[in-house]
Amino acid sequence: MTDPSLRCPILHVDMDAFYASVATRDRPDLHDRPVIVGGGSRGVVLSASYAARLHGVRSAMPMTRARRMCPHAVVLAPDFELLGQVSAAVMECFRRVTPLVEALSLDEAFLDVRGAARRLGTPLEIAEQLRATIHDEQGITCSVGVAAVVSVAKLASRRAKPDGVLVVPPEEITSFLHPLDVGELWGVGEKTRAMLHRLGLVTVGDVAHIPLRTLQRAVGAGLGSHLHELAWGTDRRVVTARRGPDEPDRSMGADETFDRDTDDREVVLRELLRLSARVTGRMRVAGVAGRTVTLKLRFADFTTITRSRTLPEGTDVTQEVYRTAVRLYDALGLQRARLRLVGVRVEGLVPRETVQRQLVLGEREHGWSEADRAVDRAARRFGSAAVRPASLLS
Incomplete structure (x- = not known):
């Protein structure tokens, strides 16, 4: 019998x-329990295990609402350094199959595998x-949509969840698409869905x-x-290599919502240091450096x-990013203004090896950059909490 995926690259x-x-991959005690990953009581849900989703918990939901819906859930803070490491390893796995990998986020990507068929199969x-x-290799599962069209592959992977594969051959595209709610179409948000429903x-x-001109x-x-193109599965979008060694992320950032609004400068500075360390740690995993620091x-x-x-010049050094964020904060001259959230982002990212640091007369031979890398090595061996700045100790 002919493999139906042959025309679905x-x-x-x-x-x-x-x-x-x-x-939870190294926590077997949590594998069957509802788990929510998110930040603080006033943050949002970043991810929910399938056991938690059975109670209605969803990504981007306020944590307070998620806790009400699933009060017995285990709530964990995200380990962004570990997430970055796992994501980088997964993307490298993709690139061993094909150079045409278009990563959409840390955890999903399109692959065009038409050039890999002779070597790896259908x-x-x-x-x-x-x-x-x-x-x-990573101890986690994934779902795969296989189709001839990018937008259909995206929908197919959603239907394959969790831990499955769904192939939608060209002749089955309309029978697959047409029964779906319009909100399922890739890129159709709540407002567009509501507008279409009203029509x-x-x-x-x-x-x-519906006639195209009427629409x-x-x-x-x-x-x-x-x-119209999405509804007929005829969109002409192609997979474009993104976030490869020659085209890294343009920016990386992180933010945090405080449990209570604060005007305490020391509290704000500690959070800026924590966020700077998180962002630069991810940058070092990705092998990139950036010149522009943005405070939110x-x-x-x-x-x-x-x-x-x-x-x-570009940097991936925690202290350099942190000092810049503090200068930006102090320059605002805030007078007892209460803050709900702070964020740090580094933009204009380029491969780290392309950055040539200017030597400064009298500068120490080893400095913060070497210290960061020593911390990274310790974290990989003993966990992300093994070494941290003294001001961040509980």
Whole structure:
């Protein structure tokens, strides 16, 4: 029997409950318990295990609501350094299959495997090999959508969850798509879904069969054409290599919502140090450095501002990023303004080996950069909490 995936060279690989899976993979006592990964009582859910999802907990949900819905859940803080390491290893696994890997986030990517068929087999066989390799090497599971079209592969992986593969051959695209709610289409958010529902377009099939010009008059020419292509599975988007060695992430950042609004400078500075260490640790895992440091502040009334400063040369050094963030904070001259959230981001990332640091007369031979790498080595061996700045000790 002919493999139905032969005409489906596009794979969408999505880790299953990535943050929660990584957080619990070395905790067998938590494997069957509901687990929520998120920050603080006033933060949001970053990930929920499938046991927690049975209670209605979802990503981006406020933590207070998630706790009410699943009061017996185990709540864990995200270990971003570990997540970055696992993500980098997974992406490297993808690139062993094909150079055409388009990573959408830490835990999902498109792969165009048409050039790997002779070496590795059919797209379905490649999907199964990837699932087995990721499980063996990283101890987590993933789901794979296999299709001829990028948007259909994305939907197929969602339908394959958890820990499965779904192939949608070209001749089955419409029968797969048309019964779905329009909100399932990739890129259709809540507002667009609500608008389409008001127009009586509830299913993807409804969108497919309404005359194109009528749809364009209702929602606009550009969106109408895009929705029409998605509904028929004819979008022409191709997989473009992204976040490879020659094209790293343009920025990395992290933010934190305080348990209570604060105007205490020392509390703010400690959080800036924690966030700077988190971001630069991920940068060193990815092998990148950046020049522009951005500080994000959200006040008690939810007003949000950002301030940036560009350094003379790229850096991945925690203390350099932290000092810049502190200067940006102090320059604002805040007078008892209460903060709800702070964030640190480094932008303009380039491969670390392309950055040539200017030597300074009288500078120590070994400094903060070497200290950071020593901390990284200790963290890899003994855990992320093995070494930390004294001000961050409980």
